[in-house]
Amino acid sequence: MNLTGARITSLEAPQATAGVGASSEDPAPAFAEDDFTRHIFSCLLQIALSDASVKGGTIEDAVGLGADDLEALAITFKPDILPLLNSRRRQPEVAFDEEEEQLLDLFMRFRSDTSRQSNWLAAILTRRCMSPNHLWQDLGLNSRVELGRLMREFFPTLAARNVLNMKWKKFFYRCLCEMxxxxxxxxxxxxxxxxxxxxxxxxxxLSRLPQKNN
Ligand code: SF4
Incomplete structure (x- = not known):
């Protein structure tokens, strides 16, 4: 998957509405900004490792990133898994089907910046949306509250559109319909x-991973 080449469709420009980030589920944040970013990427990697182990697939397929991006992500946020990554066969590329390409377009269109970590997150969200549980569970997060914060911090104008607090997966697909x-x-x-x-x-x-604070 070449993240920089993702197709962008004709969804109207994001609305910079008042109340961005407002949510009925929004208690005081449990993590400082940097700690929260580290926490979510650690959760994403751990749930991908778990699913790859249980289902017998590759970690790259579970997380939606090719080997180079996966390694860079681990170096940045979870270096303790590098020996495991380096002990197995690498999968250079991950193929996304048409449905995933549309979701990736959506996340790439609305990401808050063009940083590598925002691109990683767009791909990971896309792949984890294909899993059957609540999205926050299949991201390995502690609660839906954390997913809400993730969306507001990394995809703020998309999150702001979910004014009725729809379930996130349902909301993403409704956005695709609008597109x-x-x-x-x-x-x-x-x-x-x-x-x-x-x-x-x-x-x-319940979270699919042991509850943790960092
Ligand atoms: S299916 Fe459509 S109309 Fe019905 S509750 Fe969901 S978003 Fe609303």
Whole structure:
């Protein structure tokens, strides 16, 4: 996956709305900015290692990054896994299917900057959206609150669009529908929709990794 070459579609320009970052789920942050970034990337790597081990795939496939990016990510945020990475066969590239390409377009379009870590995060979110649990669980995070903070810090204008606090995966796919100019929704309004709980219900559950503070 060449992150710098991701296709950008015609979604209208992000709205720099007032209240960016506002959320009903938003308690006081548990991590300072740098610690939070280190924490989330550590979680992402740990859940990818776990899934690759359990499912028998490569770590690159689990995290959505080729070997060079995976190594650079580990050097930056979790160097203790380098011996493990270096002990196995490297996978230079990770292939994304059409659905993933569309999600990657969305995240690349709305990332807060063009830094390498923002690009990594766009690819990782894309790949982890393909997993079956709540997204925060499949990112290895401690709670949905942490996913909300991740979105506000790394994809602020996208997060600001989720004013009704939809489930994140549902929200991303709804954005894709808007980009393509159609809707999969069965009802004109969410309030009257039989699928309301699928889109807005709680995303509670246990973390897939041991709870930790850094
Ligand atoms: S609740 Fe219904 S109308 Fe609202 S986003 Fe979900 S499917 Fe669409």
């Amino acid at each position: 393509e100019g159609f809707s999969l929704c069965a009802s004109p309004t969410c309030q009257q929709c039989n699928d309301y709980n699928d889109c807005f219900g709680e995303e509670t559950g």
